[in-house]
Amino acid sequence: MSFKIVVLAKQVPDTRNVGKDAMKADGTVNRSALPAIFNPEDLHALEQALRIKDRMEDAEIIILTMGPPRAAEIIREAMYRGADSGYLLTDRKFAGSDTLATSYAISLAVKNIKPHLIIAGRQAIDGDTAQVGPQVAEKLNIPQVTYCEEVLDVSDDELTIKRRLERGVETVKCKTPLLITVHSSAPACRPRHAKLLMKFKHARTVSELQEETKDYTEMMTNKPYLRIEEWSVADLDADTEFLGLSGSPTKVKKIENVVLAKKDSVELTTDDKDIDYLMKELIDSHVIG
Amino acid sequence: MNNIFVYCEIEDGHVAEVSLELLTKGRKLANEIDRKLEAVVIGHNLTGIEKQIFPFGVDVIHVADNSRLYPFLTLPHAEIVVNLFNEEQPEIALFGATSVGRxxxxRVASALKCGLTADCTSLMFGDHTENKTGKEYKNLLYQIRPAFGGNIIATIINPxxxxQMATVREGVMKKEVFSATHKGEIKHVNVDxxxxxxxxxxxxxxxxxxKQKINIKGAPIIISGGYGVGSKETFDLLFELAELLGGEVGASRAAVDAGFVDHARQVGQTGITVRPKLYIACGISxxxxxxxxxxxxxxxxxINNDPKAPINQIADYVIxxxxxxxxxxxIKFYKHNTK
Known part of the structure; x- marks a missing residue:
């Protein structure tokens, strides 16, 4: 039996490079102005999985993501870098999920896959909560090791992991099954591999195949690895009360655009006299010096 | 019952700064709705730990003292907190947004199936009416945090x-002693x-x-750089000015992500909150x-070459x-005009 690793990944809007057109005039976020990307720390998580696969011949990497149909893009991206297969959880009934409802849905999908190890990024850049990893572990009733920097050693039933904390490092050991979350200080993910890109560029979900004009029937039959599994609520053994909005205890009461109270600022140029004036003010008022 | 709980982190026999800041906030929240403030302390060799905690106005301290509980491990700490919360039914539970609290x-919120808001920058009470049902709620905890990479501010509630659970970063709340002579009750948790x-x-x-090497939180002057600084080399200028003025160098998240400086210098919601007497924002939008x-x-x-940078709005001087x-x-002016 292979050593199954599930990597949890999320497609997120690239909130790091928000341009001036990212906010609409009414103060809401203009999602279309932000490119959708592979959540950065989830790529670090994928790299840790790939490093385990480098060492263990029978390791198998399965990407699991939840999102709209287009999130299949990140499953392909992971395949180009070495993942073996992927599952996309997609259903309107998941809409409005907070971290608790998300974790519940993901934990049910993980139960279907029955991996030895689950690896996730520490947090996603659109929410920065770092909650889904630990909550999936709790729902599965397995241990969690967060803030991982490196998997030092792995065997069929035990991992040794280095964690990066605020003021130092910690090395821990834990038996599988286990969930770990990977910190951004871990090594970056290896790039796409040309051969894998060729192999998986036609990987598709059922929904994507329906959109294709080309006939994929023969290709999908001959190359079953091109099939990206798509799961809806019906594929999970779910209590629907705990999914989506109804399963989300947190509610957004209010969203505000940020309005900074305008101060009467003194405008200066880079001229020597302006800088000298400023420095003299600061020294005279004992702010500096 | 229905009191306000703060999980206190312990490192080397000391209660973490962030926990003391949360106790200060917790005391104020408890007063507003006339509840008690309770602290949860989990660790080993905790005799006397109450001396660090009672001055912040804590009414009850729950102490779980056992050799298996230090250093911090997720599962035993979570089990004790979940058990305690099931018995005590807190109204609010606050944790530091540290590698321990986060x-x-x-894990605790998942076990209790309750809502949790990460990295809050403000906590206050407010009312709420559910649109669909018309149900009214009094004194819900408004958990306020920047979201979407910090481009919007969201108010989250758990009706x-x-x-109602929240984490808060170190430095966001102010630490203030409530009364040096305040005493409360100590309750021991039966860990075994x-x-x-x-x-x-x-x-x-x-x-x-x-020990923390870089301490920008306490620095009186902070020269902070953003992505607009452009390079590590230009950051060296910031370090030079900081040293000259007796300050520290801070950074925006973008500058840290770009690898210009260490993460320990990051100022902001996912970094450190600072209140220096002078903050020079260099190339920070x-x-x-x-x-x-x-x-x-x-x-x-x-200092910014974009006259429309949002930060200029809150600046006293815009260059x-x-x-x-x-x-x-x-640097040149300062060297020539001071001894």
Whole structure:
């Protein structure tokens, strides 16, 4: 039996490079102005999985993501870098999920896959909560090791992991099954591999195949690895009360655009006299010096 | 019952700063709705720990003292907190947004099936009416945090689940002693009846914690750089000015992500909150994620070649120009005009 690793990944809007057109005039976020990307720390998580696969011949990497149909893009991206297969959880009934409802849905999908190890990024850049990893572990009733920097050693039933904390490092050991979350200080993910890109560029979900004009029937039959599994609520053994909005205890009461109270600022140029004036003010008022 | 709980982190026999800040906030919240403030302390060799905690106005301290509980491990700490919360039914539970709190709180929230809001920058009470049902709620905890990379501010509520849980970063709340002579009650948790072998699944092999080397939180002057600084080399100018003025170098998240400086210097919602007497923002555009961590600085100077940078709005002085041109001029003037 292979050593199954599930990597949890999320497609997120690239909130790091928000341009001036990212906010609409009414103060809401203009999602279309932000490119959708592979959540950065989830790529670090994928790299840790790939490093385990480098060492263990029978390791198998399965990407699991939840999102709209287009999130299949990140499953392909992971395949180009070495993942073996992927599952996309997609259903309107998941809409409005907070971290608790998300974790519940993901934990049910993980139960279907029955991996030895689950690896996730520490947090996603659109929410920065770092909650889904630990909550999936709790729902599965397995241990969690967060803030991982490196998997030092792995065997069929035990991992040794280095964690990066605020003021130092910690090395821990834990038996599988286990969930770990990977910190951004871990090594970056290896790039796409040309051969894998060729192999998986036609990987598709059922929904994507329906959109294709080309006939994929023969290709999908001959190359079953091109099939990206798509799961809806019906594929999970779910209590629907705990999914989506109804399963989300947190509610957004209010969203505000940020309005900074305008101060009467003194405008200066880079001229020597302006800088000298400023420095003299600061020294005279004992702010500096 | 229905009181306000703060999980207190312990490192080397000391209660963490962030926990004391949360106790201060917790005391104020408890007064507003006339509840008690209770602290949860989990660790080993905790005799006398109450001396650090009672002065912050704590009414009850729950102490779980056992050799299996230090250093911090997720499973035993979570089990004890979940047990305690099931018995005590807190109204609100606060955790530091540290590698401990952000590991523990989600696990606890999941077990209790209740809502949790990470990295809050403000906590206050407010009312709420559910649109569909017309149901009214009094004194819900408004959990306010920047979201979406800090481009918007969201107010989150948990109308129907308890406790209302939140994490808060160090430095966001102010630490104030309530009364040096305040005393409360100590309750001991019976650890042996709660923990079993399964909770000890994770073993610590080695642990190396250093004293914090970079301390921008306490610095009176902070020269902070953003992505607009452009390079590590230009950051060196910021370090030079900081050393000259007796300050520290801070950074925006974008500058840290770009690898210009160490993460320990990051100011903002996902970094450190600072209140220096002078904050010089160099090439920082001023996303909320950043300004949330520095807008209480006494004086703010913005150096930016974009006259429309949002940070200019809150700056006392705006210098329209390149960081690499301005900083050397500041250094030169200061050297010539002070001893």
């Amino acid at each position: 590991d523990l709180a989600p 129907d689940t308890r406790p 009846t709660i923990l079993n072998e399964g909770h000890m699944a994770v073993q610590i092999v080695e642990r190396h914690i250093e 001023g996303a909320v994620q950043h300004t949330a961590g520095m807008n209480e600085s006494a004086k703010i100077i913005s 329209n120009g390149n960081v690499a041109d301005v900083i050397p001029k500041m």
